[in-house]
Amino acid sequence: AQSVTQLGSHVSVSEGALVLLRCNYSSSVPPYLFWYVQYPNQGLQLLLKYTTGATLVKGINGFEAEFKKSETSFHLTKPSAHMSDAAEYFCAVSARGNTPLVFGKGTRLSVIA
Amino acid sequence: DVKVTQSSRYLVKRTGEKVFLECVQDMDHENMFWYRQDPGLGLRLIYFSYDVKMKEKGDIPEGYSVSREKKERFSLILESASTNQTSMYLCASSPGGWGTEAFFGQGTRLTVV
Numbered sequence: 604a605q606s607v608t609q610l611g612s613h614v615s616v617s618e619g620a621l622v623l624l625r626c627n628y629s630s631s632v633p634p635y636l637f638w639y640v641q642y643p644n645q646g647l648q649l650l651l652k653y654t655t656g657a658t659l660v661k662g663i664n665g666f667e668a669e670f671k672k673s674e675t676s677f678h679l680t681k682p683s684a685h686m687s688d689a690a691e692y693f694c695a696v697s698a699r700g701n702t703p704l705v706f707g708k709g710t711r712l713s714v715i716a
Numbered sequence: 717d718v719k720v721t722q723s724s725r726y727l728v729k730r731t732g733e734k735v736f737l738e739c740v741q742d743m744d745h746e747n748m749f750w751y752r753q754d755p756g757l758g759l760r761l762i763y764f765s766y767d768v769k770m771k772e773k774g775d776i777p778e779g780y781s782v783s784r785e786k787k788e789r790f791s792l793i794l795e796s797a798s799t800n801q802t803s804m805y806l807c808a809s810s811p812g813g814w815g816t817e818a819f820f821g822q823g824t825r826l827t828v829v
Contacts, residue, residue, distance in 0.1 A: 706751075
């Protein structure tokens with residue numbers, strides 16, 4: 604079975620500072636990994652995903668994530684936070700095959716002016 | 717663009733009512749999902765479907781049922797609504813296959829009074 608742990612339910616950064624949102628996964632098989640963003644009263648939007656190949660994945664809005672198998676991690680970063688990045692972020696995992704995504708509990712990002 | 721449309725953004729129902737949440741996707745996706753989102757608990761899978769007239773229980777199916785009579789439509793049914801079913805409900809679809817992401821609707825915020 605797969606699972607995801609997001610460290611920190613709430614992260615606060617200053618505008619222009621580095622954003623780091625942590626995600627660790629558990630999977631008995633090589634995983635597929637995803638980051639989604641949710642703005643208030645909206646559905647989830649895909650930021651980026653890792654399937655195979657390059658372990659550094661670039662997504663939308665300047666975000667990127669690195670798959671580290673040895674650390675079972677898939678942390679999300681952005682070099683410089685913008686006010687519009689304030690949202691809730693979800694990490695998700697799926698196993699190979701046609702299985703539903705399993706989500707972490709989410710991290711709320713606040714950006715302070 | 718993939719569009720997943722949920723019939724209502726906000727819904728208020730009384731305890732004991734039978735409630736239908738409708739979801740339609742326009743991209744001929746094989747898979748459809750219903751998740752429930754609660755603060756601090758992330759997204760939890762209620763039911764999913766890989767094909768028409770097919771359904772599988774997710775992690776929290778109790779008190780819910782689903783219907784998929786047509787490929788594009790996936791309905792979530794609360795047989796007898798209770799206050800502990802007050803939540804945000806998110807529908808998603810995916811094309812199926814390995815490593816494919818899910819596309820989400822805007823969500824239905826259901827309040828049971």
